[in-house]
Amino acid sequence: MGRSTTAKDAEALVHSLRSAYSATPTNLKIIDFYIAFAVVTALIQVVYMAIVGSFPFNSFLSGVLSCVGTAVLAVCLRIQVNKENKEFKDLPPERAFADFVLCNLVLHLVIINFLG
């Protein structure tokens, strides 16, 4: 009996999550998709490392951290561009995107240097 209520609860939860999420605007969904893509890429790299071994370690580190880094930066962009966020209502989204690009530039410069 407890099982079915939790299963029903889980189902209701998933349903409500899905319905709430579909209400988000399209530009935010694009950013979310990019974040998911970056995280999946990082996971693939970790699995590959587990299979093949971690030499050379700096390449593995730079690869994984570039995916994680760009995901984090995309989350920051999403925070700043989200219209429901009161703290950033007077920040033009172009400025947010420019910051995102700048930070990504620095990140990838470091990555390429560290890739080895």
Added chain:
Amino acid sequence: MALEDTQEKAVRHAFGNVLSLFVLLLIGVFAFSIRLFSVIKYESVIHEFDPYFNYRVTQYLTKNGVYDFWNWFDDRTWYPLGRVIGGTVYPGLTLTAGTIWWILNFFNIPLSVETVCVFTAPIFSAFASWAAYLLTKEVKGVGAGLTAAALLAMVPSYISRSVAGSYDNEAVAIFALIFTFYLYVKTLNTGSLFYATLNALAYFYMVCSWGGYTFIINLIPMHVLLCIITGRYSSRLYIAYAPLVVLGTLLAALVPVVGFNAVMTSEHFASFLVFIIIHVVALAYYIKGILTPKMFKVAVTLVVSVGMIVCVAVLAILIAVVASSPTKGWSGRSLSLLDPTYASKYIPIIASVSEHQPPTWPSYFMDINVLAFLVPAGIIACFFPLSDASSFAVLYIVTSVYFSGVMVRLMLVLAPAACIMSGIALSEAFDVFGRSIKLQFPIGNQTDDVNAGNSSQVSTNNSVKQESEKTENTLKERPVKKSKKKEKEKEKEKEKSESTSITKQIEKKLLILPFEASLVAIVLLVLLGSFYVVHSVWAAAEAYSAPSIVLTSRSHDGLHVFDDFREAYAWLRHNTDVDDKVASWWDYGYQTTAMANRTVIVDNNTWNNTHIATVGTAMSSPEKAAWDIFNSLDVKYVLVVFGGLVGYPSDDINKFLWMVRIGGGVFPHIKEPDYLRDGQYRIDSQATPTMLNCLMYKLSYYRFVETDGRGFDRVRHTEIGKKYFKLTHFEEVFTTHHWMVRIYKLKPAKNRIRGQTKKSKSKTSTGKNNQKRGTRATKKNPYP
């Protein structure tokens, strides 16, 4: 009316800005000048020991370029092992000085490398004061910022490590530390990703400069955790922290000294742990935002039950991995910070450095003086109101006080925190007292109106005006009177228009103290400040400006200058071959390679304990055994520092017990009790025979009795035990003018060994007879 109002406000705002800029410029000039005492009193020379290594590295960089510097393998030190300079040095300082030199030479300003190195520290201390201004401005406001900058410019603890000539990592590292903290707080306050990028780059500069960067990468996660726990999570916190971790770890891994330690040592695990935690919290807040409260509760119960199991499993794996390493993944130095007794038990080299001892109580008063009791006032002021930035400042001061209590060297990290806190405290105090004086200035019947008008003005005006008020309050009477007059005119107009707001704002009570009390209090605070300034200037001039390579003493017939060290290194440089190896205790390694340009066996880097123990054993052994050890290392010259003739207390005989301890730690036949009589360390006639026969004793006191007839050691205050002896395996080649440095040469091996040969060991009784005769024959030393 309104237009005049805004115009007047703009003019006062502009006036305040120009004034604070001017004050900042003066603070920078002051910070630079107060550090020049050693250049004025002695000469423009590099101090101490470590700066000589940095100077030599900078010389190499300027001569050979960045690529050769990055890949440099130094074979003139730690003979025969060598040292990979590119991979074991923090390059920030040398690259900074090299860049400054290169820029100056590009504009045809021919300053030598030595001049640039000597003056790098004062320049960066001016920058550090400006960075402290920026940081405190983010925490509290412009007035506090200026006060903090002025305090940091002359705090004795920072002066001690950044005088002109002290060319060490801390000279640029403290600037990088404060600047990184400023950018972090700025990102926290504004939520701008641009400042987050700058923050990561400033952190990179800090990692390049000093091993103390681990303080930053542990303090910031601690602060983020504190904010999350106290319910101050916001998206700005995420933007301030998450990019820093990723970019910061990558940038730290770029520096060869850190390399993969950035992801593998326990010093960085805190940042990763908090990285995970902040993502979980961010996700939780996001889901809370898009779900209804009922559904959120369901989600929470579901997630908690599943998540707990996963968390426990991951934690168990992590603990198993960390616990499997004997030091739990921490490096020796960091572990000795967390557990102060660790170093003395396991790593005697770390315990022997005088900078690593805990500080005494008076050293707090000597090093941060008046700030020591302004800091608690500042901590309280930070709580009214408590913001993210002020909670960060409080956390910073608390952690730095703990670490400064462990190691006296870390008083340097305490100094900026103390200055920030004291700046806040002083600024708040001046604010209250100035306001009390201004509002109660005896005008007669207008006191009430002035009260109400001013209280409404102060509370309704925006922070801009408040800041300009504060700047004026930090100065003295005249500007206060000027602003008071302006406000009196303004409040008359405003009173009519804002009658309703006045009644509302009167509820907001501003602290007004009695007039005479505040006047006296301001006078006393100014007096306190003057005591601080006097002490700082005295400390800079007398206590911290000694170059320690040149010593002076005053006597009845004038000033004596002891330039023995440079005399000895110059002798070595001119009278020995380029490839000769010099053995000495590790203190003098850097200076020997830099000034004498000879290969040394051990130096101040102390990375190889066994090698140092070898030298220590040699110094503690009798002559023959020492000669064998030195000969196996290809040593040609042995250098000994001796202060007995002039009373120089930091000589090798005083350091000798550490040689015994370190040597005994690796070679068990050296036992410390052999050198002590009744647990006491002595070199007089009561000393043990092991002590009187060891190499250090002999090399220090050889022919010492010829100086005054009875061999009175001015440092140990006794006559020496063994006065007349000859050296069998060493010969003296140079002793400096005041006998402070003595250089000996190893005598070459004898061609024939009288009587005793190697084969005789396995022979019969005839061999034994030979041995007996041999030993009797070689025992010819008339002065045992």
